[in-house]
Amino acid sequence: MTSTSLAGALTPAHLRFLEDLFPGEGLVTAPVEMAVYGADSSRRSAMPWAVVRPRSEEQIVELLKWAEAERVPLVPRARGTGMSGGAVPAFGGIVVSCLWLDQVLNVDADDFAADVEPGVVTAEFQARVQKQKLFYPPDPASLKISTLGGNVATCAGGMRAVKYGVTRDYVLGVRAVLPGGRIVNAGGRTHKNVVGLDLTRLFVGSCGTLGLFTRLTLKLLPLPEGSATVLGAFGSLQEALAGARGVFRAGILPTAMEFLDAKACWAIGQIRDVPWPTGANGEAATQAVLVLKVDGSKAALAAELARLEAALEPANPLCLFKGLGAQEEEPLWEMRRLVSPACFHLGPDKLGEDVAVPRGKTAEAVEGFQAIGREQGIHVVCYGHLGDGNTHVNIIFDAADPDQAARAKACKEAVFRLTLALGGTLSGEHGTGITKGPYVSWQLGETERALMAGIKNVFDPSGILNPGKGWG
Numbered sequence: 001m002t003s004t005s006l007a008g009a010l011t012p013a014h015l016r017f018l019e020d021l022f023p024g025e026g027l028v029t030a031p032v033e034m035a036v037y038g039a040d041s042s043r044r045s046a047m048p049w050a051v052v053r054p055r056s057e058e059q060i061v062e063l064l065k066w067a068e069a070e071r072v073p074l075v076p077r078a079r080g081t082g083m084s085g086g087a088v089p090a091f092g093g094i095v096v097s098c099l100w101l102d103q104v105l106n107v108d109a110d111d112f113a114a115d116v117e118p119g120v121v122t123a124e125f126q127a128r129v130q131k132q133k134l135f136y137p138p139d140p141a142s143l144k145i146s147t148l149g150g151n152v153a154t155c156a157g158g159m160r161a162v163k164y165g166v167t168r169d170y171v172l173g174v175r176a177v178l179p180g181g182r183i184v185n186a187g188g189r190t191h192k193n194v195v196g197l198d199l200t201r202l203f204v205g206s207c208g209t210l211g212l213f214t215r216l217t218l219k220l221l222p223l224p225e226g227s228a229t230v231l232g233a234f235g236s237l238q239e240a241l242a243g244a245r246g247v248f249r250a251g252i253l254p255t256a257m258e259f260l261d262a263k264a265c266w267a268i269g270q271i272r273d274v275p276w277p278t279g280a281n282g283e284a285a286t287q288a289v290l291v292l293k294v295d296g297s298k299a300a301l302a303a304e305l306a307r308l309e310a311a312l313e314p315a316n317p318l319c320l321f322k323g324l325g326a327q328e329e330e331p332l333w334e335m336r337r338l339v340s341p342a343c344f345h346l347g348p349d350k351l352g353e354d355v356a357v358p359r360g361k362t363a364e365a366v367e368g369f370q371a372i373g374r375e376q377g378i379h380v381v382c383y384g385h386l387g388d389g390n391t392h393v394n395i396i397f398d399a400a401d402p403d404q405a406a407r408a409k410a411c412k413e414a415v416f417r418l419t420l421a422l423g424g425t426l427s428g429e430h431g432t433g434i435t436k437g438p439y440v441s442w443q444l445g446e447t448e449r450a451l452m453a454g455i456k457n458v459f460d461p462s463g464i465l466n467p468g469k470g471w472g
């Protein structure tokens with residue numbers, strides 16, 4: 001046994017152990033092949049010491065026994081779509097790819113529950129349960145390319161969170177392997193369970209720092225029969241926000257409530273024909289767009305659309321477009337999906353923040369974020385999950401210009417300060433990982449951080465699991 005590896009790389013003895021445990025393609029050591037396992041969608045990267053690809057829980061148990069004894073850091077990884085560098089081995093270590101653990105083990109229409117391995121792609125799971133008229137609501141925009149394990153480790157959210165909540169609300173149980181090889185079975189298959197502390201919730205959002213998931217038990221719902229969408233364009237941000245308030249005050253709980261600010265609307269117009277007024281030919285230019293979805297029985301949907309329309313009318317929309325059923329809704333939602341790539345029409349680089357504020361503070365937050373951009377002379381594009389108070393604040397700049405880069409950083413920090421002053425959180429979806437690590441202490445007090453460090457120490461006393469991704 002050695003205690004040197006946390007500071008260094010692998011020894012020949014380590015490599016022999018890994019070759020035995022992960023024969024053939026299960027072990028990757030060639031730098032050209034490993035490089036892709038060292039990056040994620042945060043655009044951060046670091047070369048892994050090695051990459052292993054377990055096919056079974058037994059291999060993971062042996063790996064974690066050995067890693068604990070040898071003090072070798074491990075970084076769990078799935079599809080690498082994370083936006084905060086959670087899967088990047090920035091502090092060294094072996095990357096453990098969970099993509100070969102990709103089986104749906106069972107789907108039970110009576111229990112409304114399913115057991116899955118962590119490497120199952122989210123959209124494939126949704127399609128699988130849909131065949132049994134079941135519904136798994138969490139819908140991160142990355143659902144076709146991210147995994148259930150990654151979603152649970154980051155507590156991914158999506159557009160349907162307004163009505164259905166986030167990943168956390170659908171995890172009934174987690175089976176995980178801890179450093180030293182101990183197996184934990186947290187939670188279970190029941191929809192209610194109050195025996196003991198809620199270890200399941202501790203694992204959700206833990207970013208691979210507490211244990212390596214090998215099985216997840218997920219809650220399912222009956223599949224809604226259909227859905228309908230309304231897209232409304234407004235002549236001011238205030239009118240759009242008033243429209244959103246009107247919807248809630250009318251007693252409607254939409255499945256999704258998304259918004260685009262004026263810069264987002266303009267940028268989308270640069271890459272696609274848009275349905276809303278653009279200010280050409282003397283018409284009023286669109287300053288904000290709302291996109292709302294409702295779901296339910298086919299018989300009720302037409303009436304729900306009419307209620308939505310009536311709730312939005314007092315806010316003076318410039319126009320409203322309606323879609324009943326997937327085919328009619330798709331072109332309306334395409335507008336929302338285009339915003340992220342469209343932002344690059346405003347500049348070559350962006351800082352993408354995912355702050356959230358209490359719902360009632362959304363108007364103040366968005367107006368404040370836009371004012372920060374004006375003060376710094378930087379494009380700030382706001383869009384996203386209005387119904388949750390979770391705004392994607394995109395700060396667009398040119399990283400090659402040091403002055404712009406400094407102003408972009410000043411913008412980001414001002415956005416964080418305003419968010420916290422409004423009682424919000426620095427991350428509603430993407431987690432802190434390495435990109436927001438330096439700012440965690442702006443939000444969490446010493447007492448809270450000490451408790452989290454203590455919990456981490458109970459699960460992982462040697463600090464070998466995803467080092468540097470904590471909350472210190």
Ligand SMILES: Cc1cc2nc3c(=O)[nH]c(=O)nc-3n(C[C@H](O)[C@H](O)[C@H](O)COP(=O)(O)OP(=O)(O)OC[C@H]3O[C@@H](n4cnc5c(N)ncnc54)[C@H](O)[C@@H]3O)c2cc1C
Binds near residue numbers: 075081148150152156
């Ligand atoms: C285009 C795009 C759109 C996105 N949209 C959204 C969105 O709408 N909402 C949202 O919340 N996020 C979104 N994201 C971010 C990202 O998709 C999510 O964070 C997702 O949950 C990551 O899943 P993954 O499979 O790629 O995991 P990875 O990025 O590989 O890993 C994420 C974290 O999970 C840990 N992990 C992975 N597997 C395991 C395991 N078996 N056991 C323990 N820990 C593990 C890793 O260590 C890491 O900390 C988006 C990303 C992109 C690129």
